[in-house]
Amino acid sequence: MKTVLVVDNDKSTLHTISRQLQSYEDVSVLTAENGRDAVAILNDNEVDLIITDIQMPVMDGFSLLAHLSQHYPGIPAFIITAHGTPENISKSKKLGISHFFKKPLDMKHLTRKIIEQLDAGADGQIHCMSLPTFLQLVEMESKTCTLTITPHTQAEPGRLYFVEGELFAAETGNLENEEAAREIIGWEKASIFIANSCKKRVKQVSQPLMRILMENREGRESRTAEGARPEAEDSAAAPEPAGTCPPDAERIIEALNTDPGILQYGLYDDQDAQIPVAGTRSAPFGPVEPSRLFAPLHTPEHAQEKGVRYLLFFAKTGSQILAFEFGNIRAVIALQFGYPPRELIRKMNTLLAAPEPTNA
């Protein structure tokens, strides 16, 4: 039995797809009306294929796809979009991307593709969502966002900045804009983190995204033909991140860098952008939006609470993650298994209760 999860806030679409698939006796269908409900279903069920709309309330399709890239990279995803023009979809197909289905849906075509994918199973050609597919989607949907891309082969992440679907800027290590975009798009396996804002307001990448994607595909094909190794494997040691660090963050970083119980951590500003930190323990956590983590505490009842608040999550993967919020800074910290969080909490409370040292 194969399980398909259909995610759309339009109940008639959910009903139509479900009814169509339920005529296949070895296919079961689960449905969710937004990304958050879909994540809850994924937590409790084995799913073989996801079909998701992009525009949804609560948690949209972009955030869901980013979550998949981090936690369920083996699950293929089909995307339903109301905004893809025939030209865009045709170009996507030239890039080898056949995941997009435009509304109104051609149910016969969609059902055939779903069944083909389910039959192909783990040996099929479509696996999860590649970075080029995700970028195509951002362009099609005219999305304004910042993507933090973490390649699975190295620690140094990259950033892509989009304003209304246009690639405005890119950076990774010492590379910027076109060079950085080419480098990032060349990463074959990566986790995607999306923040729904973009600080860059000046377009610094002159080439259209589609051209960079095409160049990447052509380059990959020629490397395959020559039997060359992928670029990511040739990467040198990651350089230190560039940028400035807020004063409060500096003392937090110093404490975290010397704590023996920390595996890795990320510091974020109030826009969920990662604060650049030098050091091997600093790394982004994929699709983490610290503002979302703390949102339930940003209510009038909790406004009166004083002191630093800490959240601790025990994941079923065995990870133990501590997060705290101090002013505009949020930290997300992966602790070593069995490391008592109270030690770190005590240390941070002492550090953050004390005024910032000025003349000590």
Next chain:
Amino acid sequence: MRELFNELRSVAGFLGVCLYYPQTAAVEEAMPEGYTEARLAAIGGTLVALYQSGSTCFGPLHDTVLYENGSMLLMKKITDEAFVYVLAEAGTNIFLLRIALGLLSENLLEKSGASAKS
């Protein structure tokens, strides 16, 4: 609830326990004085929201903990309809508390089922 309380109070720092049903905002509790049902339901709602946002960011979770104002609240999902949370001092050994709560989860499941029927 009193039985659950008695089982958990062997953990140093433990202060109280509460079952929370998000769909109805109902609670069953053995908490210190001063915690009204409305307050416990509000705390339960916040903890469920934190559990959900944590699941979204980090995948499936066993437990969620909020440290605030010198105390900690440890929440565990029992079923889709029932969560249990424990109030303890911030310095409590979280691992001991989790083990104790884990051992009681079957018992809690039975009790939440029983109270749902009544």
